[in-house]
Amino acid sequence: MTSVFDLYPHLITLIGEVTVLFILGCLICGLILLFLTVYAIRTGNLLFPRFMRAGLIFLEGMMRGLFKLVGVEDQEFLRIMVTLQNTLNRKAFMVIPIPERAVFIPQCLRSGACPAHLHEEGLNCRSCGLCQIGVAKPLLEKMGYKFFIVPGSSFIKRMVKRYKPKAIIGIGCLIEIKEGTEMAGQLNLISMGIVTTRDGCVETAVNWDEVYQIALLGVSRADVPQELEKYSS
Ligand code: SF4
Known part of the structure; x- marks a missing residue:
């Protein structure tokens, strides 16, 4: 046996x-x-x-x-991960109506002399002309986007809880975008990440053309503001 x-x-x-x-x-x-x-x-x-x-x-x-x-290098690896995520999310993002989308801008992107004050929904941009945020905010809000200038991820979570967007566009450095993408996944959000072209704590930079191109995904030409027509595909 x-x-x-x-x-x-x-x-x-x-x-x-x-x-x-x-x-x-x-x-x-x-x-x-x-x-x-x-x-x-x-x-x-x-x-x-x-x-x-x-x-x-x-x-x-x-x-x-x-x-x-x-x-x-690690940076290139992270960049590929962001590009992959955006590629996979692109179609789902396109079908989300604009009123159900939100844009989150990091406060480090503003001018060092920014006169805006922080309130409970982020920085209250006055479109003072010192940085491009003041140009993008009214344009994207006119389209129907919710637009937030935030100091950190806790603000993002709070605004997501309050406004319940289905899709978000997030701008940040590579690490922030990677972590933000993971957070968006946990919150069941479709996310599109845009990596800053200059990192740091103040006066960082982003390719605004890329921001507008992503913001216009799935938007019919009739709904595109005249100022952004050149970004519409
Ligand atoms: S445009 Fe807005 S975010 Fe930029 S510096 Fe002026 S108030 Fe600050």
Whole structure:
């Protein structure tokens, strides 16, 4: 009669084989992801974005090591993650009506001499002419967007709770966008992230053309303000 102890060596062998197969599978997936990521960085084209995103999240630790081996820095990895998320969210974002969208601008984007005061919904921009926020705010609000200039993620959560947007556009540095995207996922929001072109604590910069292009996604030409017509596709 076969006892449990007789099965023990077979069980150990089976576990060993499954482990080796799992490691091999991860390595093969890692190499495919590495190829797809390097291709995306070189050409700007994303192939199999769903597979890439799931793989890069699941194998993040290993992928960071592999990227380092081939000279891809963490910053580029994060940038690809943001681009992937935006690509995957694009279609869903386009069908959300503008009144159900919100834009969150970090307060570091304003002028160092900004005269606006903080109130419970963020900074109260006076469109004083010292920075581009004062231009973007009335234009996007005219379209129906909710527009907030916020000092941190706690404000974003509070405004989301209060106004219940279905989609948001967030601007920030790479780390903020990565964390913001994760937060948006937990809150069931469709998010589009825009990475600042100059980081820091004050007078950061963003490509406003990119902001308007994303804000106009899914908007019919008739609803686009004259000032933004050139960004409408
Ligand atoms: S335009 Fe608005 S955000 Fe920019 S500096 Fe003036 S008040 Fe501040």
